[in-house]
Amino acid sequence: MSTDPGIWVAAILTLIVYSYLFKETEWYKAVEHLYIGLAAGYTLVMGYNNIVNKVWDPLTKQGSFAPVIPSILGLMLFAPYVSKSAGWLRRIPLAVIAGIGAAVGARSAVTSTLVRQLRAALTPLDTANAWIVAIGTVSVLMYFIFTIKPNPVMKAGTELGKWFMMLTLGAAFGAGIAGRISLLLGRLNLLFRDWIHLIKV
Numbered sequence: 001m002s003t004d005p006g007i008w009v010a011a012i013l014t015l016i017v018y019s020y021l022f023k024e025t026e027w028y029k030a031v032e033h034l035y036i037g038l039a040a041g042y043t044l045v046m047g048y049n050n051i052v053n054k055v056w057d058p059l060t061k062q063g064s065f066a067p068v069i070p071s072i073l074g075l076m077l078f079a080p081y082v083s084k085s086a087g088w089l090r091r092i093p094l095a096v097i098a099g100i101g102a103a104v105g106a107r108s109a110v111t112s113t114l115v116r117q118l119r120a121a122l123t124p125l126d127t128a129n130a131w132i133v134a135i136g137t138v139s140v141l142m143y144f145i146f147t148i149k150p151n152p153v154m155k156a157g158t159e160l161g162k163w164f165m166m167l168t169l170g171a172a173f174g175a176g177i178a179g180r181i182s183l184l185l186g187r188l189n190l191l192f193r194d195w196i197h198l199i200k201v
Contacts, residue, residue, distance in 0.1 A: 002195050011195040014187050136164040 002008065016031045055071050058064040073096060079089035121137045123130050143161030148154060193199040 001197065004194075007190070007194050011191055014190060018187075135160070140164050 002011075013031055013034075016025075016027045019025060020028050055067040058067050073093040076089045076093045080087035117137070120133060123133070125131055125134060139157045139161035141161070142154060142157035143165070145154070189199070
């Protein structure tokens with residue numbers, strides 16, 4: 001068995017977490033609280049480091065006043081905790097956050113879903129993969145056209161588009177399951193290879 005205390009702690013905590021599959025025990029609740037506490041502590045430390053590295057150091061060591069406005073907006077988020085009458089100040093940074101988030105989201109959505117899809121579809125039809133992408137793109141687009149009266153061509157295209165969408169969603173679901181299985185394999189490797197050395201590398 002392993003002599004590393006870190007491996008022992010990780011293995012015991014893993015076993016306690018997986019004990020939830022049989023019954024929720026006090027040990028599981030304790031590990032759950034430990035995980036949440038560690039996550040909160042890590043977030044607090046990262047926030048402190050961000051303040052030091054991105055606000056305090058630029059202001060004091062580099063003489064840059066660029067972090068002043070974001071810092072003021074960040075402090076305004078805590079206005080309701082200082083005074084209830086100043087609670088309206090929180091709306092200003094929230095509006096800035098929502099506006100920037102919407103702009104960045106719209107830009108990335110257009111880039112990822114429209115521009116990249118057009119680039120992928122507008123390729124020379126010299127391979128079987130290119131033909132599959134082209135037919136899939138056209139048929140899925142036909143599935144979402146509701147302004148043209150149904151005709152045999154549209155019905156065939158929409159039916160084919162439905163199958164393409166089902167295949168895509170199935171592949172995405174399979175990729176999600178594969179990701180979960182990889183996490184499980186990582187835990188099993190920890191238990192049987194690193195901890196009790198049942199699996200030899």
